[in-house]
Amino acid sequence: MKRGIIIAIVIIVALGGIGFVLNNNKKSNEAKTAIVAQGSGAVSVRIAEIKKEAVDLDYSVNGVFAPIKEINFLSENAGRVTKIYVEEGQYVTKGQVLAHVDAEILNTDRETAEATLQNALRDEARYSSSFATGGVTQQQLDQAKLAVKNARLRLQASQRRVSDANIKSPINGIVNKKYIEVGAFVNAQGTQLFELVDVSKLKLKVNANESQVANLKIGDPVQIKSNVFPTLDFTGKVTFIAPKADASLNFPVEIQVVNNKPNTLKAGMYGTAIFKFPKEAAAITVPRGAFVGSVSSNEVFVLENGKTAKLRKVVAGRILGERVEILSGLNEGETVITSGQINLVDGSLVEPLK
DSSP states (O other), X not given: OHHHHHHHHHHHHHHHHHHHHHHHHHHHHHHHHHHHHTTOSOEEEEEEEOEEEOOOOOEEEEEEEEEEEEEEEEOOSOEEEEEEOOOTTOEEOTTOEEEEEOOHHHHHHHHHHHHHHHHHHHHHHHHHHHHHTTSSOHHHHHHXXXXXXXXXXXXXXXXXXXXXXXXXXXXXXXXXXXXXXTTOEEOTTTXXXXXXXXXXXXXXXXXXXXXXXXXXXXXXXXXXXESSSTTOEEXXXXXXXXXXXXXXSOEEEEEEEEXXXXXXXXXXXXXXXXXXXXXXXXXXXXXXXXXXXXXXXXEEXXXXXXXXXXXXXXXXXXXXXXXXXXXXXXXXXXXXXXXXXXXXXXXXBEEEOO
């Protein structure tokens, strides 16, 4: 009986001790929170003076040159390659014959189509003569004329296939790759024959963010530099601006460059596009890190009386690299806190670091 009473007393004392400790911890935490909330704790921060600066919109971006035209040329008819007239690296013109495919079967089809057309023409003449004397009906004459029309279309198609036995270049350009040799068999499903590229003009493909693309328009001149020819200056113009951003929220931009320098640029080389814009009037900007959380919060801490942090609502404008334009909410000559905001509340005491 006595033993049970002793155990109960021990438990009560232990619980009382635990409650006392928890209560003291709670009071201590509340006191610390109150100090921060009341702004009585000096928090070390970094600051920057707010001033108007000239807005420089110029920027450069790297990209890769691509040919203005690039075609993987495929076969349209089945047959065996009997002649190849070009080699890799050779310049060809539009309509030039690149190779020849054996057209024996195609010639047979053409001859058959010609014979069919001649028979249809004779039938039409005979039916026309008989129709004049009442020997055939109008329907029979119409069918004979339709047979002539169909036979003529089949002949035209077979003649086109025979013509396609001479494989011709569809563009002016250079034979970058040759995929066939004499004796190879190509099929009508599209055997790859040649890769043709036109590098008389090149496209420099780059990306621009939303603030950069807002200042671009089709036809804008752009200075181009090449890593391979650093002493040469190339000039291009903007030919394409994507109407929609990609997954990384950038807008693809294409710049066309005339490739007429003595040292020719090649597709696949790296290039740098240098965009230059007219200077704008000075504007108030702050470091990007001055915002509480992110730029979208539109909140910054301003230093008042050299020791107090005051939360200020602002309206952010363009993001200019590591600085952000402020449209309203801040005045020139004020001081903004650029780091240490995570430890601040409105009215906190601060100690600017020197």
